[in-house]
Amino acid sequence: MSTFTELNRQYFDKQASSYNGDFRNVLETIYNQVQSRRSWISDIWNDTETGKDPEIKVLEYACGTGAVSSALAPFVDKVVGIDVSEEMIKQYNSNAKETGFAGKMAGYVGDLFAESVPAEISGPEFQDFDLVAVSMALHHFDKPEFALKRLGERLKKGGMCLIIDLVPEDKHSPHAMGHAFPEANATIRTHGFTAEHMQKLFESAGLSHKVDYCVIEEPVVFRKEGKEISKTIFIARAQRT
Numbered sequence: 132m133s134t135f136t137e138l139n140r141q142y143f144d145k146q147a148s149s150y151n152g153d154f155r156n157v158l159e160t161i162y163n164q165v166q167s168r169r170s171w172i173s174d175i176w177n178d179t180e181t182g183k184d185p186e187i188k189v190l191e192y193a194c195g196t197g198a199v200s201s202a203l204a205p206f207v208d209k210v211v212g213i214d215v216s217e218e219m220i221k222q223y224n225s226n227a228k229e230t231g232f233a234g235k236m237a238g239y240v241g242d243l244f245a246e247s248v249p250a251e252i253s254g255p256e257f258q259d260f261d262l263v264a265v266s267m268a269l270h271h272f273d274k275p276e277f278a279l280k281r282l283g284e285r286l287k288k289g290g291m292c293l294i295i296d297l298v299p300e301d302k303h304s305p306h307a308m309g310h311a312f313p314e315a316n317a318t319i320r321t322h323g324f325t326a327e328h329m330q331k332l333f334e335s336a337g338l339s340h341k342v343d344y345c346v347i348e349e350p351v352v353f354r355k356e357g358k359e360i361s362k363t364i365f366i367a368r369a370q371r372t
């Protein structure tokens with residue numbers, strides 16, 4: 132594991148138990164956006180004509196407590212969550228139980244960006260996904276371009292990639308998130324992604340069909356330790372060619 136990933140692992144291990152409470156507003160927005168844009172994200176769901184595959188599989192990478200996973204679990208056969216933080220994975224698996232999806236939703240500790248990916252997350256059940264989603268985590272990755280390549284390789288041909296992340300700040304307050312939450316600052320590599328940046332990242336990962344980027348109009352509010360900050364986020368998709 133790289134030093135930067137290790138920093139993230141340690142930070143999010145500490146945040147895990149309060150994460151759902153602290154970021155309730157953000158998680159609700161993500162959940163609602165994913166459910167309401169489901170047909171924009173993909174047409175392969177268990178209630179669509181094109182979704183008649185024997186098994187529809189979703190990977191949520193850097194899943195945290197699993198907002199995207201829980202939003203999509205009703206419409207697929209299997210949801211795999213992977214995160215470097217063991218404490219986050221405990222929360223993910225307990226959320227899966229609480230929401231009644233434990234039968235089809237399971238989280239695993241792992242690092243897909245390691246030089247050699249561990250055998251525990253390399254078997255056939257961790258390949259050939261219909262959808263790979265990354266929510267509010269791309270800005271925590273050391274090398275977003277390399278990350279999207281690794282994630283794109285986990286998709287079936289024709290599978291979709293979904294990214295939810297921060298729209299960059301304007302030039303007068305480029306690192307507002309870091310100022311509000313200084314401890315988190317060290318775990319952030321990129322302070323948001325424009326539509327052009329996402330397009331480049333998708334294309335260099337071989338995800339060049341159906342590229343789209345939508346800004347979510349209503350800002351989300353991050354609240355923690357008595358501080359709060361309002362941020363604009365986007366939702367973007369692309370298809371593996």
Ligand SMILES: C[S@@+](CC[C@H](N)C(=O)[O-])C[C@H]1O[C@@H](n2cnc3c(N)ncnc32)[C@H](O)[C@@H]1O
Pocket residue numbers: 136139140143144158161192193194195196197198199213214215216219241242243244265266267268271272273
């Ligand atoms: C801000 S949280 C987002 C969690 C969740 N996806 C959400 O939308 O609420 C970032 C997550 O990314 C994970 N993470 C950071 N770097 C990672 C990496 N290189 N590989 C896997 N997970 C990573 C952290 O452990 C943390 O759970």
